[in-house]
Amino acid sequence: MVSIVVREPRALEVESANVPEPKADEVVVKVRRAGICGSDVHILHGSNPFAVYPRVIGHEFAGEVFSVGAAITGIKVGDRVVVDPVLSCGDCYPCRIGRSNVCANLQVMGVHCDGGFRDYVAVPASVKPYVAKAPARLLPIWFELSEACGGPSVLRRLVANLKK
Numbered sequence: 001m002v003s004i005v006v007r008e009p010r011a012l013e014v015e016s017a018n019v020p021e022p023k024a025d026e027v028v029v030k031v032r033r034a035g036i037c038g039s040d041v042h043i044l045h046g047s048n049p050f051a052v053y054p055r056v057i058g059h060e061f062a063g064e065v066f067s068v069g070a071a072i073t074g075i076k077v078g079d080r081v082v083v084d085p086v087l088s089c090g091d092c093y094p095c096r097i098g099r100s101n102v103c104a105n106l107q108v109m110g111v112h113c114d115g116g117f118r119d120y121v122a123v124p125a126s127v128k129p130y131v132a133k134a135p136a137r138l139l140p141i142w143f144e145l146s147e148a149c150g151g152p153s154v155l156r157r158l159v160a161n162l163k164k
């Protein structure tokens with residue numbers, strides 16, 4: 001598979017990599033669309049203080065579930081999904097009071113760890129729903145949701161409102 005890597009500031013490379021195998025709590029997503037954000041450009045230019053190199057960039061992405069780990073329930077191969085790239089620990093004080101967006105151990109896929117500018121990405125999905133299914137009636141805007149920062153949380157709110 002293809003993987004887009006910033007090796008070091010101003011060195012963007014297209015590399016080949018192996019398709020990941022999902023761990024028990026992961027879903028492997030076949031990426032169909034990814035947005036290019038200002039943060040990606042800052043990582044390329046070396047002006048993002050949180051980026052560690054080399055880094056597969058891309059934190060706004062959507063696709064289809066390609067494979068699932070043994071502990072995954074509720075998500076199956078072929079589901080269309082949007083990925084929340086903000087990974088939180090679940091243990092620190094902000095996480096315990098429901099503010100996982102300011103987790104003390106926050107990791108953003110595509111910034112602190114590898115992101116979505118590649119054909120297949122393994123994403124944790126059993127503990128917190130980092131992978132949100134796109135319902136059929138939202139499919140016309142499915143890809144666009146991945147192109148806005150916070151797309152997955154917007155999607156979750158839309159889905160919650162649809163259920164009312």
Ligand SMILES: [Zn+2]
Pocket residue numbers: 037038039059060149
């Ligand atoms: Zn962004």
Ligand SMILES: [Zn+2]
Pocket residue numbers: 088089090091092093094095100103104105106
């Ligand atoms: Zn935390």
